[in-house]
Amino acid sequence: MVKKIDRDATVAMLRSVADDVIANVDRLTDADLATGDGDHGIGMRRGFEAALESLGSKPPETIEDAFKQVGMAIMSKTGGAAGAVFGTVFRSGAKAFAGADAITAESFAAFLEEAQAAVAKRGGVEEGQKTMLDAVAPAARAAKAFGGDDVSAVIAAASEAADKGVDATKEMLATTGKARSLGERSIGHPDPGAISISIILDAMKNAAKVS
Template sequence: MNTAQTQALMLYVAKQVVASEPLLTEADLVIGDGDHGIGMERGFLAVIEMLEKEQLASVDKVFIKVGSTMMASMGGASGAIFGSFFRAGGKALKGTSDFDAKSLPVLIEAGLQSVMDRGGASPGDKTMIDAADMALQMSKTTSNESLESALSKVAEAAKQGVEATKSMIATTGKAKTLGERSLGHPDPGAITTAIIFKSMADFVKQGVAV
């Protein structure tokens, strides 16, 4: 995917996350304070506005600008986490002319490392990291496939990561105070992560017009 297509990809992703606000809010009301969906909606609405106004110059700039826009518009933990994910991922893609299956693990790995460095959480702590880590492992094994094939498998892996969080006890964030009461419920951030990758996969699969 060239720069324009990558920008269209992220515009599509942003719209899908915004549309998922009720789902994310409901999930966060169970184990958080209910503001995750509203925060993600706010951040991605700002991303939509930015992407519809600007024509970004390169693939890395698309992801960097998405992350910067989220951090500037959201505030709070979610803004820092998802904003740094895209910013760090984009910086790792500097010099990349096309976004493809080889670029995908580079984006995810750098983004995930940034999130772990920033928040101190690890896989198994019932956070978005659990979905992103599953996505990363799959992206590494599919880097020689087509982007459509890789994203389809990565999206499924992220979904499995969401399911895995149901059996975890939260050790970080607002859900930490619930202890064992957080069992049986998926992490809202992990759900958002899965939505992002599924939206990417859907965009490529459908050949959504640029």
């Protein structure tokens, strides 16, 4: 059981997230080629490489700062809609950790709720439209419903829900974003943004186990 993730462990966790996103650039590129123009993987790699650089060059003083730094790096370097919404996940979600010296099960669930609301507002999207929100929203619900004070278990529950969300996007018709132009041809393919969320949460889950 892991009840808290302190600042240093949080920074290590965010580094692991960045490493895993970068390692999956080909997977994300292939997924985006099926429904878009294939630039999602490259953009995400740029953003998370910038996040690593930021965390290394300016060590964050707080957990909130760490998430904000990652969000700013993603926004500035990823480009396009992905940069805006993935940056929003970390920047807006950081509010859940304001004044905190550790991530708890409760604050992690709040992080996902903040991220979900901010992404929906910024992107003007709802669940069921075949977007990253279809992974974020079920992850947020799972984390909130889990209960208990084991932060590693809460993150694991969120990660599992996000994975199921990715699978669910395969059968969805894209009604927004680049995939919208494909119409029914978008059915049968998972959403690249949702895959990215699952990679992020899976990395957090693995890092939390050793915190």
